[in-house]
Amino acid sequence: MELKRTLPTAVDNALEYLTEATGLPKKRLKDAMNKGAVWLIRGTHERRLRRANNPLKAGDRIELYYDEALLDLKPPQLSPIEDRMGYTLWYKTAGVMSQGTRYGDHMALPRMAELAYGYKREIYTVHRLDRETRGLILLAHNKKMAAILSKLFQDGAVEKGYQAVVLGEAPLEGTVDLALDDKAAITHFTRLEYDAERNTSVLEIRIEHGRTHQIRRHLAHIGHPVMGDPRYGEGNKNREGLLLVAHRLNFICPMRRQPTEFQLPQPFVTKTNS
DSSP: OOEEOOOOOOOOOOOOHHHHHOOOOOHHHHHHHHHOOOOEEEEEEEEEEEOOOOOOOOOOOEEOOOHOOOOOOOOOOOSEEOOOOOOOEEOTTTBBBOBBTBBBBBBBBBHHHHHHHTTSSSOOOOOOOOTEEEEEEEEESSHHHHHHHHHHHHHHHHHEEEEEEEEEEOOSSEEEEOOOBOOOOOEHHHHHHHTTTTEEEEEEEEEOOTTTTHHHHHHHHOOOOBBBOOOSSSSOOOOOOOOOOEEEEEEEEETTTTTEEEEEOOOOOSSSOO
């Protein structure tokens, strides 16, 4: 359900207005506001409207993006792996978003961090992972650090390592050089092992550019889609979800000004290389 209204006159209470305009129960609407599904646009400025008793002015535009299934999702309890004051390192689980959408942000890592810190620290997203992808992600805690880290990612100064379980016996190594959305995109991979019984391979992956769903689209293109991918590939469904993990970040730490590597244990490797 979506509601988009520009108010001709002032309103004393946003919740009361939404209740009358939508017919939805106040409890559900208050929950939707708290979870970031209601927006207030005032002039050129827009923000999520969370306070139920917020007054509205004539000319304000109020928007509600109500998805009951999304709002009913329960966010996991996440905490930072490492805190370097200017930024923190987190392990994003599958199902958690890198940033919120018009329909809410309670399932987004920045909002979880904001609540975890009790609004005492600024939160900035500097890079993203697909919702289905697990792995390491950085959050910045001031504008200057956000700009520095964002530039590192944009300039390709952060080496991102991924591992995936893919369908079939993949080559020992390879490179996929295939433009995506009319933009250059290159994916390099090395096979770590092959399971003949399951007919799956574990790949170590490094990307250039970082286009939308780049790894998933490239691997599906060469006939080795990521297992559990709900969108790309055939014959790669499973019950475990998307078997793709962002397990390594290498860069020069802006705080310590020295090479830094954050790495998770290899999530899928079970034997020696093959």
